[in-house]
Amino acid sequence: MLIPSHTLLAPDEMAEADRRAALSGLSSYGLMEQAGRAVAAEVLRHFPVLERAVVLCGPGNNGGDGYVAARVLAESGVPVALFYLGDPDRLKGDAERAHRNCKINGAPLSAYRPDGGKADGDVVIDALFGAGLARPLEGEVKALVEAVNEAECPVVAVDLPSGIDGRTGRVMGAALRAQHTITFMARKPGHLLLPGRDLCGHVTVTDIGIPARIVAACAGRLAENGPAVWQASLPRPETAQHKFVRGHLMVFSGGPSATGAGRLSAAAGLRTGAGLVTIAAPGNALSVLATQLTAVMLKRIDDLDGLEGVLEDKRLTAFVLGPGFGIGERARAFALALSGRALVLDADGISSFSEDPQSLFDAFRQERGEEQGQRVLTPHEGEFARLFADIAGDRSLGKVEKARAAASRANAVIVYKGADTVIAAPDGRALINANAPPWLATAGSGDVLAGIIGALLAQKMPAFEAAAAGVWLHGDAGGRLGAGLTAEDLVGAIGPALAGLLAG
Numbered sequence: 001m002l003i004p005s006h007t008l009l010a011p012d013e014m015a016e017a018d019r020r021a022a023l024s025g026l027s028s029y030g031l032m033e034q035a036g037r038a039v040a041a042e043v044l045r046h047f048p049v050l051e052r053a054v055v056l057c058g059p060g061n062n063g064g065d066g067y068v069a070a071r072v073l074a075e076s077g078v079p080v081a082l083f084y085l086g087d088p089d090r091l092k093g094d095a096e097r098a099h100r101n102c103k104i105n106g107a108p109l110s111a112y113r114p115d116g117g118k119a120d121g122d123v124v125i126d127a128l129f130g131a132g133l134a135r136p137l138e139g140e141v142k143a144l145v146e147a148v149n150e151a152e153c154p155v156v157a158v159d160l161p162s163g164i165d166g167r168t169g170r171v172m173g174a175a176l177r178a179q180h181t182i183t184f185m186a187r188k189p190g191h192l193l194l195p196g197r198d199l200c201g202h203v204t205v206t207d208i209g210i211p212a213r214i215v216a217a218c219a220g221r222l223a224e225n226g227p228a229v230w231q232a233s234l235p236r237p238e239t240a241q242h243k244f245v246r247g248h249l250m251v252f253s254g255g256p257s258a259t260g261a262g263r264l265s266a267a268a269g270l271r272t273g274a275g276l277v278t279i280a281a282p283g284n285a286l287s288v289l290a291t292q293l294t295a296v297m298l299k300r301i302d303d304l305d306g307l308e309g310v311l312e313d314k315r316l317t318a319f320v321l322g323p324g325f326g327i328g329e330r331a332r333a334f335a336l337a338l339s340g341r342a343l344v345l346d347a348d349g350i351s352s353f354s355e356d357p358q359s360l361f362d363a364f365r366q367e368r369g370e371e372q373g374q375r376v377l378t379p380h381e382g383e384f385a386r387l388f389a390d391i392a393g394d395r396s397l398g399k400v401e402k403a404r405a406a407a408s409r410a411n412a413v414i415v416y417k418g419a420d421t422v423i424a425a426p427d428g429r430a431l432i433n434a435n436a437p438p439w440l441a442t443a444g445s446g447d448v449l450a451g452i453i454g455a456l457l458a459q460k461m462p463a464f465e466a467a468a469a470g471v472w473l474h475g476d477a478g479g480r481l482g483a484g485l486t487a488e489d490l491v492g493a494i495g496p497a498l499a500g501l502l503a504g
């Protein structure tokens with residue numbers, strides 16, 4: 001049994017895997033030896049010629065890995081300087097044994113002066129803190145972390161760069177900036193969530209011998225977003241299918257001066273395989289839209305009465321409301337009327353509920369329609385704070401926990417957007433997305449995403465999978481284009497991204 005590469009283990013889940021491995025008879029010191037040896041091997045691989053390896057060892061098992069790595073590097077003929085935090089005579093358990101086996105005379109951390117920024121400078125092996133980081137760095141250790149970063153020494157981090165919270169990816173006081181990070185069995189959320197991801201450098205996952213079945217049993221409901229999670233439910237068009245079988249997506253446009261966002265969503269929806277896409281618009285926007293649309297159809301809807309009439313058509317299988325729509329009572333009324341249908345609520349559709357988010361959540365909770373549960377909210381950070389102010393402001397929660405709490409409260413799938421978008425379902429499933437290039441943050445990008453997800457919903461993909469696949473496709477399309485992309489380019493790149501997936 002292999003550990004799937006999208007597996008993520010929170011630090012407490014990793015500790016549980018460690019505990020169960022010990023219960024099953026595996027030597028925990030053996031795991032530490034494997035870990036330390038893997039670190040040494042990685043250092044030698046990346047720095048075949050090095051003047052001095054500086055190993056910084058902390059007071060716990062992360063430090064223990066460091067003592068093993070220091071010993072193995074020294075045995076390989078590398079000059080090693082070792083600096084420790086706290087009194088090494090007070091080390092316990094496996095770390096104490098690793099220290100005892102390492103015959104290198106170290107010095108207190110305060111004695112280290114980073115020598116960096118040049119070819120023969122220090123390579124720093126960071127074994128100060130890993131999964132056991134319990135509070136912000138301060139005092140001498142904080143000053144040292146800042147000095148190493150300032151000196152631009154190449155850093156190889158053991159498990160996590162010290163100062164990164166493995167659960168949330170947050171910097172606790174200060175954190176080392178690593179070039180390489182070696183972690184064990186599976187990545188932790190902090191390797192993918194920002195700013196942690198940026199500070200890890202290149203991450204290598206090493207198998208230190210914990211059986212895969214134990215890792216699988218300890219892994220929770222969080223993983224990295226990717227095709228393995230949702231490919232089985234991706235709609236696959238078949239030649240004999242009628243276009244209605246591939247669903248009918250309706251996108252709501254704003255008024256005559258705000259039709260661009262809806263058009264982007266609609267175009268993205270068509271590219272993502274919805275059989276039919278209609279833009280619904282107020283009468284005064286029809287002439288503007290008519291000159292801009294070809295394959296996308298147009299329908300006049302001025303008010304709630306008009307919408308309710310249209311909703312009787314059950315061949316409409318999903319809706320996108322929000323891009324360019326305008327904030328206010330009309331948006332609220334439309335969203336509530338659509339709350340029992342498969343719906344992507346984005347942008348203005350979300351902001352319209354900032355005064356009374358509960359009214360939206362109540363509507364979502366009550367609806368028991370055919371598409372019950374097929375609701376996706378796609379807030380960026382500002383919109384998230386408007387709808388879930390208390391959750392957004394809770395410093396004890398990381399982005400994953402925030403998205404989960406919001407999904408549970410709203411009874412909807414949440415796509416909490418950003419460079420590290422998190423997708424969460426009301427039942428606790430969550431994914432962290434990491435394939436978005438920085439240039440994806442461009443005007444209209446969110447409108448395209450809403451259209452992609454809407455089209456997948458229209459094709460009857462379950463909401464969580466549709467949201468996750470949509471986010472991934474959006475990132476993949478962006479990655480195919482490169483810097484300088486526009487939202488229109490992004491629409492054009494959906495086809496190749498989708499083709500890549502369907503071929504896979």
Ligand SMILES: NC(=O)C1=CN([C@@H]2O[C@H](COP(=O)(O)OP(=O)(O)OC[C@H]3O[C@@H](n4cnc5c(N)ncnc54)[C@H](OP(=O)(O)O)[C@@H]3O)[C@@H](O)[C@H]2O)[C@@H](O)CC1
Nearest residue numbers: 018032059060061062129130131132133134135136137159
């Ligand atoms: N799990 C496994 O399968 C395997 C795990 N392995 C390795 O073990 C690592 C986890 O080890 P760990 O649990 O001992 O925690 P670790 O990161 O060493 O830190 C705890 C120490 O730091 C201290 N401390 C905390 N915060 C601090 C602060 N801000 N400022 C100052 N001090 C602070 C804390 O002190 P205390 O809070 O007790 O006062 C305690 O002494 C893991 O990352 C991996 O590298 C491998 O060997 C292979 C098998």
Ligand SMILES: [K+]
Nearest residue numbers: 126129160162
């Ligand atoms: K570390």
